[in-house]
Amino acid sequence: LRFLYQRITNPLAHIPGPEISKWTDLVYKYYWFSGKIPYYVHSLHEKYGKDINITNKSEYSADVPQGPIVRTSTTQVDICDKEVAREIHKTNSRYMKSNFYNVLVAKNFQNLFSTTDPKFHFNRRRLLATPISDSSLSKHEPLISSRINLAIEKIAQEMDNRGVADVFKWWLFMATDVIGELTFGESFQMLESGEKNQYTKDLESLSSLQPIRTTFPNMVDLARRLPLPVFNRAGAVANRMSQYALQSLQRYTKHLENEPGTAKQTLFTKIFDEKNGLSLREILYEAQGYIVAGSDTTAVTLTYLVYSVCSDARVREELAAELASLPEPISDKDLRNLPYLNQVISETLRLYTAVPFGLPRSVPVGGVTLKGMYIAGETTVSTQSYSLHRDPGIFADPDKFYPERWEDPSRDMKDASIPFGGGSRICIGIHLARIELRLATALFFRRFPQAKVSSSEGMSSDDMVMKAFFLMAPQGHRCLVEA
Numbered sequence: 306l307r308f309l310y311q312r313i314t315n316p317l318a319h320i321p322g323p324e325i326s327k328w329t330d331l332v333y334k335y336y337w338f339s340g341k342i343p344y345y346v347h348s349l350h351e352k353y354g355k356d357i358n359i360t361n362k363s364e365y366s367a368d369v370p371q372g373p374i375v376r377t378s379t380t381q382v383d384i385c386d387k388e389v390a391r392e393i394h395k396t397n398s399r400y401m402k403s404n405f406y407n408v409l410v411a412k413n414f415q416n417l418f419s420t421t422d423p424k425f426h427f428n429r430r431r432l433l434a435t436p437i438s439d440s441s442l443s444k445h446e447p448l449i450s451s452r453i454n455l456a457i458e459k460i461a462q463e464m465d466n467r468g469v470a471d472v473f474k475w476w477l478f479m480a481t482d483v484i485g486e487l488t489f490g491e492s493f494q495m496l497e498s499g500e501k502n503q504y505t506k507d508l509e510s511l512s513s514l515q516p517i518r519t520t521f522p523n524m525v526d527l528a529r530r531l532p533l534p535v536f537n538r539a540g541a542v543a544n545r546m547s548q549y550a551l552q553s554l555q556r557y558t559k560h561l562e563n564e565p566g567t568a569k570q571t572l573f574t575k576i577f578d579e580k581n582g583l584s585l586r587e588i589l590y591e592a593q594g595y596i597v598a599g600s601d602t603t604a605v606t607l608t609y610l611v612y613s614v615c616s617d618a619r620v621r622e623e624l625a626a627e628l629a630s631l632p633e634p635i636s637d638k639d640l641r642n643l644p645y646l647n648q649v650i651s652e653t654l655r656l657y658t659a660v661p662f663g664l665p666r667s668v669p670v671g672g673v674t675l676k677g678m679y680i681a682g683e684t685t686v687s688t689q690s691y692s693l694h695r696d697p698g699i700f701a702d703p704d705k706f707y708p709e710r711w712e713d714p715s716r717d718m719k720d721a722s723i724p725f726g727g728g729s730r731i732c733i734g735i736h737l738a739r740i741e742l743r744l745a746t747a748l749f750f751r752r753f754p755q756a757k758v759s760s761s762e763g764m765s766s767d768d769m770v771m772k773a774f775f776l777m778a779p780q781g782h783r784c785l786v787e788a
C-alpha cells in the first residue's frame with residue numbers, strides 16, 4: 306500500500322525518468338552504495354534527456370517531454386543544464402543545501418561545509434575566508450613547496466627501489482600533510498614515514514562509509530548503544546578522528562598561549578577567540594571539515610592529471626617543453642599564467658572532477674518552474690558535474706582528454722564547469738587546491754618529463770575507473786608510473 310500511495314501521489318511523476326523511480330528509491334540507493342551514482346544518473350540523461358547524446362530515440366514515447374531534467378528517485382531530480390546550474394549555485398541562491406549534508410558529515414554536527422542554514426553559513430564563511438584567500442596563502446607557499454618537493458623525492462626513490470611509483474599514494478600523503486599542518490600546526494608526517502597512520506586510515510575509509518551514514522543515519526546513532534558491526538565501525542571512525550583532531554588542537558592552543566612567537570601560523574590562528582572568533586569546539590568541527598575536504602580531492606585530481614598526461618605522449622611533451630623554460634627554483638608566481646599547464650589542469654578538473662556527484666539542493670517552498678517543468682517545493686535537485694562536464698553540445702568529443710580546448714574557452718564552457726561548485730557555497734579551498742595543483746604538476750613533470758603509466762604489478766586502466774560516493778577515487782586505489 307505504501308508503494309502504491311507513493312506512486313499515485315508522487316509529485317515528480319510528470320518528469321521523465323525510469324518508471325521504478327516513481328515507486329521506490331532502491332535502484333538509486335543500489336548505485337549510491339556501489340559507488341556508481343554519477344554513471345547511473347548520466348545514463349538517465351542519455352536515455353531521457355535531449356541535450357545529451359541520445360543513443361536510441363525510438364525508445365521514447367512521443368508524449369513524454371524530453372529535456373535536461375530527469376527523475377532519479379522518488380524525491381530527487383538531476384538537471385544537466387548550465388543555466389539552471391548557474392541559477393542554483395549562484396550567490397544568494399534560494400536553493401539551500403539539502404538535508405543530505407546533515408547526515409553526510411554527522412548528525413548534530415554543523416560546520417561550514419555541512420550547514421543548511423544561510424545565516425550560520427554567512428557568518429562562518431566571513432570568519433574563515435580571509436586566512437585561506439589567494440593573497441593570504443602566499444605566506445604558506447614555502448611549506449606547500451617543501452611538501453611537494455619531498456613527495457617528488459619519495460616518488461623518485463620508489464621508482465629506483467621498486468621500478469614504479471604509486472603517485473596516488475604520494476599525492477595523498479602530500480595533500481594530507483599540507484592540510485594537516487595548515488590546520489593543526491603540526492604535520493601528520495606521512496611523507497616522512499611513507500605509511501598511513503590510524504587517522505589517515507580512518508580518513509580513507511570515510512568515503513566508503515558515506516552511503517551507510519546517509520542511508521541509515523539513525524542506525525549509526527543506535528550503534529553507540531547496540532552491537533551493530535558495520536554501524537559501530539562508522540561511529541568508531543568518526544570518534545577516533547574527532548579525538549585526534551581535538552588533541553592536536555589542544556596541543557596547538559597550549560603552544561599558542563605559552564609561546565605565541567614561535568607557534569606556526571595556521572588557517573585558524575587568528576580566529577581562536579571565544580568572543581570575536583570561534584571556540585575550540587567550533588574550530589574542531591571546521592578543522593575536521595578542512596582535512597576531509599582538502600586531502601583526497603587534491604590528491605585524486607593530481608593522480609588523474611598525471612595519469613592522463615602520462616598516457617598521451619603528445620600532451621606530455623608539450624607540457625614538459627613549456628616547463629623546461631622556467632627559472633629555478635619554480636615558484637607559483639611563474640606558473641599562474643603558463644598557458645598549457647593551466648589548460649591541462651582545467652581539462653583534468655573537467656573530466657575527472659573529484660566531486661562528480663550532484664551537490665544536492667532543496668527546491669524553495671512553493672516550487673519552481675525550470676526549463677518549462679514544474680518541480681515541487683522541497684524536492685532535491687542536483688546538477689552533477691559528471692554530466693555537465695560531458696555535455697557534447699558544449700564540449701566536443703567530451704570523453705577525450707584534450708587540454709587545448711581551454712585555449713580560448715567559450716562562455717558556455719565556463720558556465721558549464723563547476724568542479725569547485727559555485728556561488729556562496731563555492732569551495733573555500735579553491736585557491737589552496739589550485740596552488741597545490743600548479744606546483745605539483747610543474748615540479749613532477751620537470752623531474753620526470755618522460756614519465757609513463759606502468760603496466761607492472763598488474764596495473765591497468767581498470768585500476769583507474771572512477772568510483773564515486775560524494776568524493777571520487779580510482780577504484781584500484783593506486784596509479785603506478787615509471788620514468
Ligand code: HEM
Pocket residue numbers: 417418419430484594595596598599600602603606658659660664665723724725726727729730731732733734735737738
Ligand atoms: C581539487 C581539489 C578540490 C575540489 C575539486 C573541491 C571541490 C569542492 C566542491 C565541488 C565543493 C562544493 C560542495 C557542495 O556545494 O556541496 C567544495 C566545498 C568545500 N571545499 Fe573543496 N574542493 C577541493 C579542495 C579543497 C581544499 C584543499 C579544501 C581545504 C580547505 C576544501 C574545503 C572545502 C570546504 C570547507 C567546502 C565547503 C564550502 C562552503 O560550503 O562554504 N576543498 N569543494
